[in-house]
Amino acid sequence: MLIPLYRAPQPSLRFWPVVRRNLLVWKKLAVPSVMGNIAEPLITLIAFGYGLGSLIGAIGGEPYIRYLASGSIAVSCALAATFEALYSAFSRMHVQRTWDGILNAPVALDDIVFAEMLWAALKSLFSVGAILLVIFALDISRAPTMLLAVPLLGVVGVTFASVALVFNALAKGYDFFTYYFTLVLTPMTFLSGVYFPVEQMPAWLQAVAHVLPLTAAVELVRPLVLGQWPAQWLQPLGVLAAYAAVGYYVALVLTRRRFFR
Amino acid sequence: MASDPLLRIRHLSKRYAGQTVVDDLSLDLRPGECLGVIGPNGAGKTTTLRMCLGLVGPDGGTIEAFGLPVPARVREAKARIGVVTQFDSLDPDFTCAENLRVYGRYFGLPRGVIEARVPKLLEFAALQAKAGARPGELSGGMRRRLSLGRALINDPDLLLLDEPTTGLDPQARHLMWERLKLLLQQGKSILLTTHFMDEAERLCDRLIVLDHGRKIAEGTPRGLIAEHLESDVVEVYGDGARAAAERLRPLVARTEVSGETVFFYTREPRPLLGALTDDHSVRTLHRPANLEDLFLKLTGRQIRDDA
Numbered sequence: 393m394l395i396p397l398y399r400a401p402q403p404s405l406r407f408w409p410v411v412r413r414n415l416l417v418w419k420k421l422a423v424p425s426v427m428g429n430i431a432e433p434l435i436t437l438i439a440f441g442y443g444l445g446s447l448i449g450a451i452g453g454e455p456y457i458r459y460l461a462s463g464s465i466a467v468s469c470a471l472a473a474t475f476e477a478l479y480s481a482f483s484r485m486h487v488q489r490t491w492d493g494i495l496n497a498p499v500a501l502d503d504i505v506f507a508e509m510l511w512a513a514l515k516s517l518f519s520v521g522a523i524l525l526v527i528f529a530l531d532i533s534r535a536p537t538m539l540l541a542v543p544l545l546g547v548v549g550v551t552f553a554s555v556a557l558v559f560n561a562l563a564k565g566y567d568f569f570t571y572y573f574t575l576v577l578t579p580m581t582f583l584s585g586v587y588f589p590v591e592q593m594p595a596w597l598q599a600v601a602h603v604l605p606l607t608a609a610v611e612l613v614r615p616l617v618l619g620q621w622p623a624q625w626l627q628p629l630g631v632l633a634a635y636a637a638v639g640y641y642v643a644l645v646l647t648r649r650r651f652f653r
Numbered sequence: 654m655a656s657d658p659l660l661r662i663r664h665l666s667k668r669y670a671g672q673t674v675v676d677d678l679s680l681d682l683r684p685g686e687c688l689g690v691i692g693p694n695g696a697g698k699t700t701t702l703r704m705c706l707g708l709v710g711p712d713g714g715t716i717e718a719f720g721l722p723v724p725a726r727v728r729e730a731k732a733r734i735g736v737v738t739q740f741d742s743l744d745p746d747f748t749c750a751e752n753l754r755v756y757g758r759y760f761g762l763p764r765g766v767i768e769a770r771v772p773k774l775l776e777f778a779a780l781q782a783k784a785g786a787r788p789g790e791l792s793g794g795m796r797r798r799l800s801l802g803r804a805l806i807n808d809p810d811l812l813l814l815d816e817p818t819t820g821l822d823p824q825a826r827h828l829m830w831e832r833l834k835l836l837l838q839q840g841k842s843i844l845l846t847t848h849f850m851d852e853a854e855r856l857c858d859r860l861i862v863l864d865h866g867r868k869i870a871e872g873t874p875r876g877l878i879a880e881h882l883e884s885d886v887v888e889v890y891g892d893g894a895r896a897a898a899e900r901l902r903p904l905v906a907r908t909e910v911s912g913e914t915v916f917f918y919t920r921e922p923r924p925l926l927g928a929l930t931d932d933h934s935v936r937t938l939h940r941p942a943n944l945e946d947l948f949l950k951l952t953g954r955q956i957r958d959d960a
Contacts, residue, residue: 394711395707395709395710395724406759406761409755409758409759410759412755412758413744413758416747416751416755417744417747420746488742488744488745489740489741489742490742490744492738492740492742493744493803496706496734496736496738496742496804497756497760497807498728498729498731498732498759498760499759651708652709653669653709
């Protein structure tokens with residue numbers, strides 16, 4: 393009886409001890425981890441927001457620093473979830489054999505993949521929370537709707553973690569992940585309306601941008617951070633959900649194949 | 654019934670890319686027994702263990718652990734199994750105590766049960782003084798004992814041990830054996846793979862010899878030796894060894910030449926030893942036949958490329 397690779401996810405509550413395991417490791421390294429996650433977006437905000445912003449002025453009536461901060465928080469969320477589901481998950485899966493150890497207990501691979509996805513999303517929220525505090529402290533925005541952006545960024549974290557786990561399942565070493573960053577994520581950040589409006593691009597690129605998960609994330613998160621309501625909810629939420637669902641299922645099948653051949 | 658096997662394997666087979674790794678293997682592990690699976694590298698030992706844990710799906714045959722079909726109900730079975738793998742999978746970021754505690758949660762054990770077991774298991778693993786140390790600060794023997802302690806967190810009835818002492822120095826191996834004997838005295842059952850014949854002889858009630866995925870012999874260590882080998886072995890080394898082999902062959906049941914050493918197998922060693930006393934071109938070692946001789950007889954002396 394071969395282990396079926398393509399069957400639907402088999403959820404169980406045993407994913408929770410795996411999330412707790414990762415949380416316990418994170419707690420030991422929390423301060424440097426969050427500092428690192430804040431430092432990079434903070435530098436971007438100050439350098440580009442104030443520096444470039446003084447040349448650009450305003451976009452759509454918003455000062456550039458507000459435009460940039462509200463968009464780049466989605467990027468930080470996506471990057472944090474991706475990084476965790478690539479490098480850190482790969483360390484646990486392949487280098488440290490943590491997953492092998494867990495699989496000898498009554499925990500299934502489906503539980504572990506689900507836990508890793510959820511954990512990466514949760515961890516991205518730690519960074520997001522820290523950056524929101526910076527936005528609040530620097531008085532870039534103090535809109536109460538910022539709080540609503542948090543659960544949405546959780547969905548963004550789930551989406552990017554799920555897609556990243558596909559590449560985790562395929563990886564033979566860390567080098568492989570460089571391609572994902574340079575060929576997929578970095579171009580996506582330039583196409584998704586983070587630094588300038590999507591409407592500035594040629595029509596065919598705009599069409600591409602509208603099916604990218606980061607564009608959907610920015611469309612939802614930016615207005616909420618700035619104290620407005622998104623122009624539309626359904627289309628961007630649908631894009632995020634589609635990437636999350638397809639990404640997660642493909643990641644699960646590929647991870648099963650990796651472990652059970 | 655008390656005598657029902659804890660583990661029942663019937664006609665198990667597994668192929669990878671056209672190559673048969675496990676071939677029509679059947680075995681029973683009875684309660685309280687230590688069953689050793691010995692065989693060269695690539696014989697299918699680890700694959701068999703992984704199939705028992707539902708981590709590899711068999712191409713044919715059935716596995717039942719505690720009467721539960723594997724892999725269909727492997728989660729229930731795993732609640733009663735402890736596993737020590739060949740390669741450490743300890744969490745490098747956790748202390749010894751945290752490693753045990755976190756592993757206990759994977760079994761869904763209540764906090765109180767885990768907290769009561771952790772100090773006992775640290776003591777069992779002779780690691781009380783290292784409770785706060787991380788695996789990176791431990792010796793190989795300590796890490797392996799911590800892995801064993803971790804495998805006991807769910808108080809399992811059955812232990813699956815894949816080469817538990819490979820890479821350990823003699824002191825660490827002996828301490829490990831002592832602990833495993835203690836577990837057997839407590840009534841645990843053990844399925845052990847090894848390619849150390851002294852380990853198999855010390856620990857195992859029964860042995861299965863695997864080669865190329867097939868079971869080629871099964872029995873008690875002493876019984877297997879008696880069945881397949883002459884009682885005495887005389888090893889002869891030195892410049893004149895090969896010449897002695899030719900000359901003295903009629904005095905013994907069987908000879909084997911391996912490099913510069915000749916092995917004489919016999920039930921009556923005195924004529925051979927007498928003939929060798931005056932031969933100063935060789936050194937001799939007379940000893941009883943052991944499992945290593947059996948293993949080499951059954952699986953051959955050639956090095957396995959897939960090692």
